[in-house]
Amino acid sequence: MMRENQRRKGAAGEAEAAEYLTAKGVQIVERNFRCKSGEVDLIGKDGAYLVFFEVKWRGAEQAGFAAEAVDHRKQRRICAVADYYLYQQGLGEELPVRFDVVALDGERTEWFQNAFDYCGKGF
Numbered sequence: 580m581m582r583e584n585q586r587r588k589g590a591a592g593e594a595e596a597a598e599y600l601t602a603k604g605v606q607i608v609e610r611n612f613r614c615k616s617g618e619v620d621l622i623g624k625d626g627a628y629l630v631f632f633e634v635k636w637r638g639a640e641q642a643g644f645a646a647e648a649v650d651h652r653k654q655r656r657i658c659a660v661a662d663y664y665l666y667q668q669g670l671g672e673e674l675p676v677r678f679d680v681v682a683l684d685g686e687r688t689e690w691f692q693n694a695f696d697y698c699g700k701g702f
Contacts (some may be wrong), residue, residue, distance in 0.1 A: 592634055592635075592636035592683050593610065593611070593620050593621065593634045595683060595688070596620070596621065596632065596634040596681040596683065596688070597610065597621055599681065599688050599690070600621070600623060600625075600632070600690070603690070604625070605623040605624065605625045605630070606623055606624040606625075607621055607622070607623045608622050608623055608624060608629075609622035609623075610622075612660065612664055614660055614664070614667075615663075616656060616659035616662075616663055617656040617657070617659065617660045618660065619631045619632070619633070619657055619660045619664070620632055620633055620634040621634060621681075625677070625692075627675050628675045628676065628677045629665075629670070629674055629675070629676050629677075630676070630677045630678070630679050631657055631660070631661045631664075631676070631677070631678050631679070632679050632680070632681055633649050633653065633657055633678075633679075633680050633681070633694075634680075634681045634683070635648045635649060635680060635681070635682050635683065636683040637682075637683070637684050637685070649680050649695070651698070654678070654695045654698055655698050655699050657678060658697055658698050658699050659699060661678070661697075662699075676697070677692065677693055678693070678694055678695050678696070678697065679691060679692050679693065679694050680694040680695075
């Protein structure tokens with residue numbers, strides 16, 4: 580039950596983040612893209628960039644900030660998924676790519692552009 584509740588909150592957070600980003604001019608092209616390397620919450624176009632978004636949610640009762648939850652291990656996993664997505668879609672290396680985090684802390688939404696650099700190659 581607890582796991583299902585977390586999943587529901589996560590889905591609601593991702594929908595809220597997608598709405599927020601769309602209002603900021605981002606075109607969402609994929610939601611919850613999965614492969615054997617992991618999952619990326621949202622993929623969108625922001626100007627010339629293809630952006631891989633990690634959405635993190637923290638309720639007021641939880642300690643720490645949502646953005647702090649995107650550690651190096653999670654970053655490597657997102658980069659591996661991004662590699663696979665680019666390969667699968669036949670997108671070349673000349674396409675500018677960015678890794679952003681949308682943090683939902685209680686009622687506050689923050690968008691961290693270029694939250695981390697590409698780390699690693701391979702899927």
